[in-house]
Amino acid sequence: MTELLYQTDSYLTEFDAKVDSVLQEQRAIVLDRTAFYPGGGGQPSDLGFLTVTGVIYPVEKVKKQGDDILHFLGGNEPLPAVGSASRGTLDWVRRYKLMRTHTALHVLCGTVFRDYGALVTGGDMDPLKGRMDFEFERMRGELVREIEATVNNEVAMAREIRVKILPREQAFQIPDLIRTKINLLPEGIMQVRTVEIGLCKVFSVN
């Protein structure tokens, strides 16, 4: 089971961890703790590198599998031994761009829901670039410019962003979260990480 350091500190760029298991065929390793985000909520997984006993392995992909986070390593060096001490370093420039893009997309969907009641039906995310699909009765250029101006106004207000980890029952009592389909949360999940961006609240799952 990997401790998810990114859940409690989104600004952690480097960390020490122990190699818990090695998957030779997949060229992947599991660490006891990690700051590498495995992707989710439309945000792609982190990249970076891992240094183990002097060898620098590029981290090419990160994936969540059950309670483990798999780090897929590039290069040709033999994989490290189980129990080795390692140091992870995130590609922070890319990750920070993704964090900003992710937050911006939530400002967009929060604004569109508040002002037009339209829900998100799809989307895509890259560093500093994103797409969101909404269901509108009629779409016109004028409406797009109106939304753009409102969203820019919300951004200019520099609203506070609060991250909380709440027990499931408490999170269920936030009406805005129910709107974002919290009822789809699997039953086993007892804690919910919520992100509040001034007007809209979102959640992510452990």
Ligand SMILES: [Zn+2]
């Ligand atoms: Zn999100």
